[in-house]
Amino acid sequence: MKKLIEDVTCAGCYCACDDIQVTIDGQQILEVQTTCSQGQAWFERAAVTDQLVPRIQGQPVSQAAAIKHAIELIQQAQAPLVTGLSQSSTDAQRAAVALADQIGAVIDTGASAGTRALQQVGEATCTLGEVRSRADLIIYWGAADLLANARHRQTLETDSAEMTRKIIAIGEESARETDHADEFIAVESQREIEVIWQLRALLKDVAVIGNEPVGIAESQLQSLASELKQSRYIVFFTGPEFKQGPLSHRKLEALSLLIREIQRERRCHSISVPASGETKGAEHVLAWQTGYAATVNFAVGFPRYSPAEYQASRLLEQSEVDLCILTGGNPLAGLTAQAIGNLKSVPSIVIGSTLPQDFQPEVFLPTGITGIQFPGSMYRYDGTPLPLRGFLPTVQNSEADVLKQISNSL
Ligand code: SF4
Structure with a gap:
């Protein structure tokens, strides 16, 4: 049966438009009323998330095997980096900060200049x-x-x-x-x-x-x-x-x-205003948790802040990372071309609702989309937090749940 859902918030970019009308049949989206092609594309992603499967080196595996391998990589890492966080919900950003704290990683929200x-x-x-x-x-x-x-x-x-x-x-x-x-x-x-x-x-x-x-x-x-x-x-x-x-x-x-x-x-x-396709908010979450809004290093057991030194792109460019954990719907957002090039030679774990093109991580853990398949919240680019709705079922876990599963298994 068709159902019209009004005033849905689109998390496709920093604008977080909250007046979108979406028609669903209970299982999938039938129509999205917006003139924004980027917003249309963001809602259309919900049609393919259920077909995503966990992968190790590109090969399909079970969720348990992918989590197990991710944990092994984390346990072996001496200098892990957590980044991405763009198009992530507030809950997922909070879980990413907690994981970085637990494993002694550097975390970069990409907001160091500001x-x-x-x-x-x-x-x-x-x-x-x-x-x-x-x-x-x-x-x-x-x-x-x-x-x-x-x-x-x-x-x-x-x-x-x-x-x-x-x-x-x-x-x-x-x-x-x-x-x-x-x-x-x-x-x-x-x-x-x-x-x-x-x-x-x-x-x-x-x-x-x-x-x-x-x-x-x-x-x-x-x-x-x-x-x-x-x-x-x-x-x-x-x-x-x-x-x-x-x-x-x-x-x-x-x-x-x-x-x-x-x-x-x-x-x-x-x-x-961030770049097109990115969202804001991770800097607020990191600031609540650590007192610093960008580039925090947890390696010595407490947060250390050094905005130039701990920038994700710089660490990758200088090959100072031995594991990269990327989260969110746009996980490579904000990284320089050289950093992305170097990322290919570092073991990486991608946790999100999309796998970036031309990039094969060691472990891929697919998730559903918060704002379509899970409720949550996000920050608009003026710093206003907005609620996100979950109105479609999915076989996937949320990004926050996958991050918490890893944290709980360490
Ligand atoms: S992609 Fe951005 S501008 Fe387009 S509808 Fe979504 S939030 Fe609004």
Whole structure:
């Protein structure tokens, strides 16, 4: 019998749209009412999860044999790494942190740049509801994917006739975006820190005597400063392009200081946006459990934090890992190409509802999908936790259950 389920949350990306209508027949999804192709693809994955089987070196095995082999690998490992965690539910992220703690592993949530900046200068942030209701200037900095996302733009639509809003996109000339922005400002990516400091100087009426602006045209720098001065509520969305490079944490620090400056006379917040297909939340879970939001090493029995040293990509690139445990619906998210290349020569355990293409782990433990086959919760990219529903049966275990089975068997 057909059944319509309303207001389902999609966990296909950081947006966590919670207004999806899904029609099911009790066993499978018949229709998903969304205009988002990525969301359609995420719901369609539920049709194949039951066909996934546990594997060792690509060969089908029983669940018990796969768990047993995973445990042997963990017991032999001297320097295990737990990473992935993208498109994982909060429960699964919590179980992954507990496993990392138990086996003395490094765990990386991929949020080290944001965390380093946050710990130095703090972060003024807000929810999407506040952006929708109050923001009269929204700046997308290195966040072209978010600006291009129709679902995101719909979320910010307001019926208020009194609300006028300007949208500015900032990025490299090659990412020029004018379809959804009122204005595009080209900034050289290597010069973004200087551009932020120049803006800060202009807002403080400090003359940068004799110096031409660097990284940005002078007219655009002046125009941007004037927009900041004229607006009442400003929100910066900082995307993955803004957080690239070894000094990305310095850029985030500079932006936080600029926001502090703007806040002397008007409201201003920032929301950090992950890459397309990734979700946020693991950093919150790790912070509850350890006090640190990224890159924690449990090797000596208590959490040690060193954001540059314990980054998953760096550890893999330097061959400092002898076992990698990857979880979530997008387990290779955030790893560099070189790290993924090196990962192929390290024993790995993948626990999730999908097996990445062109990558064969030593052990694959399939799971169902939280949000379709299991209830749970996840964080939207503005830091708001949302409930996920389970409305379809599955033969698989949840990701959290598989992680707990391993923990309980060690
Ligand atoms: S934008 Fe993201 S959360 Fe929303 S429907 Fe598309 S994939 Fe799902």
